[in-house]
Amino acid sequence: MKNDIEIFLFIDALGWELVDRTAFMAEELPFRRRIEMQFGYSSTAIPTILSGRPPAEHGHLGLFRFAPESSPFRLLGKLSPLMRPRSLWNRGRVRHLLSRIIARLYGFTGYFQLYQMPFAKLPLMDYCEKHDLFAPGGMGNVENLRDLLARHKSAYHISDWRAGDTKNFEAARQALRQGKTFLFVYTAELDALLHRYPAPPVADVIRAKLNWYAQEIGTLFETCRELKKTLRLTVISDHGMTPLTRTVDLKSAVEKTPLVFGRDYGACYDSTMFRPTFLAPGAEKVIREAVKPFETCGHWLTEDEEKHYGIYRADRMFGDAVFLMDPGIQIVPSDMGSAPLNGMHGFAPEDKDSQAVILSNDEIPDRIRRVADYFGLMKERIEEKEPERP
Numbered sequence: 301m302k303n304d305i306e307i308f309l310f311i312d313a314l315g316w317e318l319v320d321r322t323a324f325m326a327e328e329l330p331f332r333r334r335i336e337m338q339f340g341y342s343s344t345a346i347p348t349i350l351s352g353r354p355p356a357e358h359g360h361l362g363l364f365r366f367a368p369e370s371s372p373f374r375l376l377g378k379l380s381p382l383m384r385p386r387s388l389w390n391r392g393r394v395r396h397l398l399s400r401i402i403a404r405l406y407g408f409t410g411y412f413q414l415y416q417m418p419f420a421k422l423p424l425m426d427y428c429e430k431h432d433l434f435a436p437g438g439m440g441n442v443e444n445l446r447d448l449l450a451r452h453k454s455a456y457h458i459s460d461w462r463a464g465d466t467k468n469f470e471a472a473r474q475a476l477r478q479g480k481t482f483l484f485v486y487t488a489e490l491d492a493l494l495h496r497y498p499a500p501p502v503a504d505v506i507r508a509k510l511n512w513y514a515q516e517i518g519t520l521f522e523t524c525r526e527l528k529k530t531l532r533l534t535v536i537s538d539h540g541m542t543p544l545t546r547t548v549d550l551k552s553a554v555e556k557t558p559l560v561f562g563r564d565y566g567a568c569y570d571s572t573m574f575r576p577t578f579l580a581p582g583a584e585k586v587i588r589e590a591v592k593p594f595e596t597c598g599h600w601l602t603e604d605e606e607k608h609y610g611i612y613r614a615d616r617m618f619g620d621a622v623f624l625m626d627p628g629i630q631i632v633p634s635d636m637g638s639a640p641l642n643g644m645h646g647f648a649p650e651d652k653d654s655q656a657v658i659l660s661n662d663e664i665p666d667r668i669r670r671v672a673d674y675f676g677l678m679k680e681r682i683e684e685k686e687p688e689r690p
């Protein structure tokens with residue numbers, strides 16, 4: 301069936317477990333499937349959703365990567381000794397403000413946050429989301445959703461990822477009234493709530509938020525009915541949320557070794573994984589030894605696993621090795637935070653709490669099984685509507 305309007309609604313962190321537990325929109329969106337998460341974080345999944353390519357190809361895994369040769373922050377390193385006391389500069393609000401100033405200064409158009417990356421390390425780090433991934437040409441040589449829609453001359457609308465959920469639903473209704481026929485609606489507020497209130501049991505605030513999404517989705521159907529248009533709506537997500545079980549201080553264990561950061565090794569400490577770069581001879585052995593005590597609650601990814609997850613790169617851009625924590629266990633402190641969150645994602649994609657979802661009011665093709673498959677589906681629907689003219 302060809303529909304007049306096609307809407308893809310992205311709900312960050314709407315996991316299969318949560319949808320299953322709450323029977324979210326079971327009647328209105330009866331076609332539903334568990335989807336394998338893209339290994340990594342939202343910052344990994346979103347470029348995959350927007351391009352259909354794995355991280356190995358689009359180059360986004362953790363937000364930071366150890367890369368002294370391409371770091372845009374070399375100048376900031378000179379300021380680092382002046383930034384005292386440390387406790388002041390590490391405060392969340394100060395870091396938010398600084399992130400905004402730095403983004404402005406460097407002309408970054410993408411999502412930029414310093415998190416808890418130490419200032420002294422910044423000159424050795426590169427940041428992957430310097431450009432707005434949703435913008436035309438936002439992913440460099442890789443065609444993104446906007447490039448594709450422009451190529452097909454579609455009447456499209458893509459949400460502003462900087463705006464809140466309420467604004468994005470309102471903008472979507474307005475776009476429908478303006479005659480747009482392909483919409484990609486972006487929402488991220490559920491993710492923030494689930495980090496604080498991961499199920500189970502499903503917290504009241506989460507239920508309320510899900511009811512709110514259901515209402516807003518209802519208004520999209522209503523608007524289409526008023527316009528006498530048929531709507532095919534597909535909800536997609538990137539991952540679920542895994543409740544915190546415990547934390548590990550892997551960072552201190554590595555920093556206790558005699559190795560010097562930047563000279564002997566480099567490293568990124570994400571909240572669920574550790575990505576070292578080995579520089580000096582023998583550094584790998586020392587680091588693997590230091591991490592040994594954590595092998596009861598995490599493991600080094602094999603090359604096969606990296607390939608399976610789409611993150612293997614011969615140039616080791618993401619790090620020479622990846623140590624992944626078991627589901628529920630967070631690295632604290634990390635470059636991302638000094639305290640644990642009640643819930644986190646970025647564990648093994650096979651973990652039940654990691655699983656994402658696709659929900660629709662129409663049949664979902666059988667081949668759609670992983671986050672990387674969404675783009676192909678959007679492409680097919682765009683081509684259905686506006687076949688490319690020679």
Ligand SMILES: [Zn+2]
Nearest residue numbers: 342491492495
């Ligand atoms: Zn999140």
